[in-house]
Amino acid sequence: MATVFGNRWQVIDSLGEGGQGWVYRVRDTQTANDDAFVLKRLKNHSRLARFEREISAAIRLQHEGICQVVDFSLDSPAFLVMPFVSGKRLAEMGPVPPLEAMQLFSALCDIVHYAHQASVVHRDLKPDNILVRDDSQVVILDFGLCYFADEEERLTETMEQVGSRFYIAPELESGRATTVTAKADVYSLGKILYFLLSGKHLAREKLVGENDLVRINSDPQLEYVNRRILEPALAEAPQKRPDAAGLRRTAENVARLIREHYYPGIAGSQCRFCGDGHYQQLGHHVSLNVWENTHISGAQELVLVKCDSCGNVQWFTVKALK
Ligand SMILES: Nc1ncnc2c1ncn2[C@@H]1O[C@H](COP(=O)(O)OP(=O)(O)O)[C@@H](O)[C@H]1O
Numbered sequence: 001m002a003t004v005f006g007n008r009w010q011v012i013d014s015l016g017e018g019g020q021g022w023v024y025r026v027r028d029t030q031t032a033n034d035d036a037f038v039l040k041r042l043k044n045h046s047r048l049a050r051f052e053r054e055i056s057a058a059i060r061l062q063h064e065g066i067c068q069v070v071d072f073s074l075d076s077p078a079f080l081v082m083p084f085v086s087g088k089r090l091a092e093m094g095p096v097p098p099l100e101a102m103q104l105f106s107a108l109c110d111i112v113h114y115a116h117q118a119s120v121v122h123r124d125l126k127p128d129n130i131l132v133r134d135d136s137q138v139v140i141l142d143f144g145l146c147y148f149a150d151e152e153e154r155l156t157e158t159m160e161q162v163g164s165r166f167y168i169a170p171e172l173e174s175g176r177a178t179t180v181t182a183k184a185d186v187y188s189l190g191k192i193l194y195f196l197l198s199g200k201h202l203a204r205e206k207l208v209g210e211n212d213l214v215r216i217n218s219d220p221q222l223e224y225v226n227r228r229i230l231e232p233a234l235a236e237a238p239q240k241r242p243d244a245a246g247l248r249r250t251a252e253n254v255a256r257l258i259r260e261h262y263y264p265g266i267a268g269s270q271c272r273f274c275g276d277g278h279y280q281q282l283g284h285h286v287s288l289n290v291w292e293n294t295h296i297s298g299a300q301e302l303v304l305v306k307c308d309s310c311g312n313v314q315w316f317t318v319k320a321l322k
């Protein structure tokens, strides 16, 4: 006979085992429709506090990118039920092309920033806890280790070491931090970006000296990512790291630089806006000493192009004529 939880949630199949729970796909026997849900059952009842955190976070954080809780029970066996997110775990994705990595990363920074604004620090951000839905929406799971910055002013108990060793911020290691800040998540975001680009976990030891991102990708453009995002996000001292919103702004700029490198806008190249059409050359123009004192000052050869699909018009710098 099929297992039913809380007289309502009927198990369809097992989705596997997380760190704290067994995860099943279930259906709601109280409604006629066949929407799939996920039920997470707590393995060890002494960890009930994790469930309570996860439920409180879901109630507080109403965001498309944060998995909601639709039902729960704190009696043994404790369980919580969420909508089923059809998609891929980030952990199964890497490496992805640089521009796609930057898009996913920006979306992730946005969601994390939203949680931080609501005084919630996730503390266990890692590729296993992030899904990319089939419609490309990024969804963060597993707030069981989160920290409510407005409720817990000081952590007096020694926390079990939270998070995975590759993704956890140094100040949270071995539960040493007595205060937790949002910057712990920023550190994990940096590690996640590295994973997206390389498909590898970046060990702490590798941070001393140069990391191998540029070499892995044989792509000097990724030096931007290294210098502007990874190094600041992975700073040892939390106060030196940018916040999630700052990280997102930098990510947008870096994405622009990468876009200009990969889609340089010469006739025939893919449209950088719609991505479907291709640029056709409309005109040619040489301009002298434009934009004095900027990185593109001096004589420039510019070309005017128009997308044959969406009609987007762009001026592109072809090369400096110095
Ligand atoms: N709402 C969901 N939709 C789809 N898959 C999910 C969902 N929630 C969890 N999972 C899958 O189950 C795994 C474990 O869930 P998670 O919440 O991280 O549990 P744990 O606390 O045990 O780590 C996830 O990595 C994911 O693959």
Ligand SMILES: [Mg+2]
Residues within 6 Å of the ligand: 018, 019, 128, 129, 142
């Ligand atoms: Mg998990």
